[in-house]
Amino acid sequence: MRWILAGRSGMALLLVLGMVALLSVMVVGFSSEEGIDIELAYNFRDSVQAQQIARGVVEAAVAVLEEDDPSHDSKDEQWGGFSQYVAGASTYLEGATVDASIQDESGKIDLNALAANDGYREMRIAQFQRLFSLLHVDATEEEVREIAYAVIDWIDEDGETELGAEDDYYQSLDPPYHCKNAPMDTPEEILLVKGMKPEYFFGTKDHEGIVNYVTTGTNGRINVNTASETVLMSLSESAGEQVVANIVDCRPFLSNDLGCISGLDLSGQGAESAWLRSTLVANSSRFSVEVKTVTASGAEVHVRAVLERINNKPTIVYYRIY
Ligand SMILES: [Ca+2]
Ligand SMILES: [Ca+2]
16 A cells, blocks of 8 residues: 655644644643652653644544545545554654554444334344354344344333333342433443343453444444445345455445445345445445554553544544543
8 A cells, every 4th residue: 555644634743743742841841840749740741742642643533534535435545544654653753652543433333223213123133133143242142132122222212112121120220320212422332231241242252242343323324345344244144255255356335326246135125125225335424543652651541532524524523531
């Protein structure tokens, strides 16, 4: 892949890195003047510096996505090489290391879509079940179906249970909490839902969890250019290894008119074909940025940010430092 550190995005990162250097000098100057214990000051400075670097990297990701052509999204575009770009730019930082990547959230399965009332609920529940099965999660089909219904009840506005669980169940727990009755803000929220177990979500030494395959806020659309092989196989019982290989061979799809995908019935009259037509796209509305910064003294900061394209402008809608 050809990779060019240039243009506005490159400038944005370099500017922010320059500001970080300035800031660290200011913090030291301030603290010695005030006579604060110098070691505490250094710790504080390093933690602030790591956070500022991470923030700068997120701003650089916004800049990269601002320049991106939104008509299709695939990993061979500039955002797909963001890690190499950051690795190159971080050589300008004295002693600090930065790892970062941009992921397409539309390559994952939207948990909120389970509750959509568009006639495709059974398709999505079946997809949810296939995901667990593909990952060899130790849960029966029936248990996964019950979790799917509990997710629907967790999200839908009413308090009537649809084979899942509503407020009366969650209020009976110790400690009790309320059923959300609204869309999930993050996929981790599924851990609060009846029947869901941490090992299903995070995985165990024997199997992967669903954490890397689920998302929220993508309106149930799945980008065929960026979906993992597991997500592609979850789309249909007929999406076997050969079908997935066909899709991977045809990438990148350049518009939402996907044409035909050999082995996947997109033009059929059945409910599954209709659901696939309404679900599969070639572009994305949501990206996430993961950043890990370690300063020379060992201060470590992780940031996860979610960027949503609103009128083709990437906007930070979620930002977490941990
Ligand atoms: Ca694009
Ligand atoms: Ca409900």
